Amino acid sequence: MVEAWVNSPESPRERSRPDPAAGTDLHLELSGEGSLRSRLMDALREAIRSGRLAPGTRLPPYRSLARDLGVARNTVADAYAELVEEGWLTARQGSGTQVARRTTPLRPDHARRSQGMPRRRIEHDLMPSSPDAAAFPRAAWLTSARRALAAAPNDAFGVGDPRGRAELRGALAEYLARARGVRTEPDRIVICSGFAHGLRLLGGVLEGPVAVESYGLDFHRGILDGMGLRTVPLTVDPHGARIDEVPDARVKTVLLTPAHQFPTGGPLHPERRTAVIDWVRSSGGLLVEDDYDGEFRYDRQPVGAVQGLDPDRVVYIGSTSKSLSPALRLGWMVLPGRLVDDVLAAKGPREMWSGVVDQLTLADFIARGAYDQHLRRMRQRYRRRRDLLVDTLAERAPHIRVSGIAAGLHAVLELPEGTEDAALRAARRQGLALDGLRPYRHPDSTMPPRDGLVIGYGTPPEHAFAAAMDALCLALPDPPQDDR
Numbered sequence: 001m002v003e004a005w006v007n008s009p010e011s012p013r014e015r016s017r018p019d020p021a022a023g024t025d026l027h028l029e030l031s032g033e034g035s036l037r038s039r040l041m042d043a044l045r046e047a048i049r050s051g052r053l054a055p056g057t058r059l060p061p062y063r064s065l066a067r068d069l070g071v072a073r074n075t076v077a078d079a080y081a082e083l084v085e086e087g088w089l090t091a092r093q094g095s096g097t098q099v100a101r102r103t104t105p106l107r108p109d110h111a112r113r114s115q116g117m118p119r120r121r122i123e124h125d126l127m128p129s130s131p132d133a134a135a136f137p138r139a140a141w142l143t144s145a146r147r148a149l150a151a152a153p154n155d156a157f158g159v160g161d162p163r164g165r166a167e168l169r170g171a172l173a174e175y176l177a178r179a180r181g182v183r184t185e186p187d188r189i190v191i192c193s194g195f196a197h198g199l200r201l202l203g204g205v206l207e208g209p210v211a212v213e214s215y216g217l218d219f220h221r222g223i224l225d226g227m228g229l230r231t232v233p234l235t236v237d238p239h240g241a242r243i244d245e246v247p248d249a250r251v252k253t254v255l256l257t258p259a260h261q262f263p264t265g266g267p268l269h270p271e272r273r274t275a276v277i278d279w280v281r282s283s284g285g286l287l288v289e290d291d292y293d294g295e296f297r298y299d300r301q302p303v304g305a306v307q308g309l310d311p312d313r314v315v316y317i318g319s320t321s322k323s324l325s326p327a328l329r330l331g332w333m334v335l336p337g338r339l340v341d342d343v344l345a346a347k348g349p350r351e352m353w354s355g356v357v358d359q360l361t362l363a364d365f366i367a368r369g370a371y372d373q374h375l376r377r378m379r380q381r382y383r384r385r386r387d388l389l390v391d392t393l394a395e396r397a398p399h400i401r402v403s404g405i406a407a408g409l410h411a412v413l414e415l416p417e418g419t420e421d422a423a424l425r426a427a428r429r430q431g432l433a434l435d436g437l438r439p440y441r442h443p444d445s446t447m448p449p450r451d452g453l454v455i456g457y458g459t460p461p462e463h464a465f466a467a468a469m470d471a472l473c474l475a476l477p478d479p480p481q482d483d484r
């Protein structure tokens with residue numbers, strides 16, 4: 001990989017006149033495959049697309065860029081010339097080479113040919129990770145922030161209590177009881193920076209292997225592995241995880257997503273909920289309940305948390321990552337009383353993760369009903385999007401089944417066996433970012449692998465959602481011959 005920071009004009013003569021390029025710090029990485037020229041073109045396109053090089057920015061003279069990157073001058077000159085031809089750059093006598101005011105390539109077909117491979121511009125983000133960022137309730141959040149700041153006692157601005165602010169724990173205890181059927185006292189709630197943080201804190205407290213769903217977030221398995229807790233997979237069938245498969249008596253903890261299995265999309269069947277509680281009671285074990293999107297159910301009232309069935313045997317973890325924003329980094333653990341001190345000891349003597357202003361703001365936001373209001377609005381929005389996804393597929397790709405319940409911010413499209421990779425490649429060609437099912441499968445799972453696409457419908461802005469669905473349809477495999 002060749003990489004360089006480019007920020008210098010070429011010669012003393014050029015340095016003597018004002019050069020807008022002189023102040024431009026531009027980190028270019030010529031990674032990947034292909035010739036230096038095409039890697040440089042890719043790096044420049046990426047810098048323009050991502051906004052690191054704004055329209056009108058003057059680029060370094062090609063000789064100085066060549067020197068900084070350690071490549072031949074002609075390589076840079078050719079790359080500039082080709083990007084001018086594609087419309088990314090403009091070159092004018094006397095004003096050097098600049099990023100074009102209009103940065104959409106003028107001749108995309110030419111661009112594709114000249115690279116010798118399909119372009120990989122992401123136009124629609126259908127990754128299953130985020131809510132609609134444009135819908136963050138800025139005004140209502142700001143109102144709560146103002147109110148919270150005005151009401152905060154001075155001691156709020158001292159060293160933070162690792163349990164989290166009492167105002168937030170009180171508001172959460174009321175909200176979680178009302179909306180999620182969680183049974184708790186504020187004293188059993190510990191504020192954390194989201195599910196991943198909560199899991200990390202628990203990792204310091206748990207012992208022995210942890211049973212997890214065969215399909216789940218690799219990232220969460222990695223947190224447990226990294227803390228020396230081996231994960232063992234349970235089969236996930238249409239009724240959810242098979243708790244009867246917990247392999248041996250050393251396994252004392254099971255981690256589940258009962259409200260909406262992630263990512264396959266089913267709820268834990270009522271009999272399985274009872275079976276999990278029977279198991280934690282008879283084994284002296286613990287259920288870790290990941291309630292990441294429990295508020296988002298569209299066909300009926302959300303099912304309550306399993307925690308309500310036995311608060312002494314379940315650690316319930318919730319987060320604002322789907323309901324508000326994954327950038328807030330705010331979540332909560334509802335703990336059996338006997339674990340509170342251990343988790344606080346794992347967290348340390350002072351709050352180091354969650355800022356007091358956000359905690360107080362969220363407390364006010366919940367207490368004055370703005371959280372419920374926001375969730376109601378988002379439920380309608382995501383429901384519309386899911387309906388559009390289902391209707392579009394029913395009409396244009398009826399051979400593709402959407403599995404899972406009407407809930408959350410993602411859906412799984414079942415693909416014919418052996419077609420996942422090709423569908424992912426086709427999706428990239430359509431400018432779509434999305435995931436296949438395979439990365440979610442536990443490497444030790446004995447379940448037959450499933451081919452599928454995990455479609456996050458939360459992220460695209462409203463105006464672009466229909467276009468994202470069109471692009472998705474173009475990426476899906478054709479129906480099998482005898483279906484046509």
Ligand SMILES: Cc1ncc(COP(=O)(O)O)c(C=O)c1O
Nearest residue numbers: 194195196262290292319321326
């Ligand atoms: C399965 C699952 N659990 C939990 C979370 C929330 O994680 P965090 O609160 O760490 O952002 C997510 C993502 O939002 C998720 O997909």
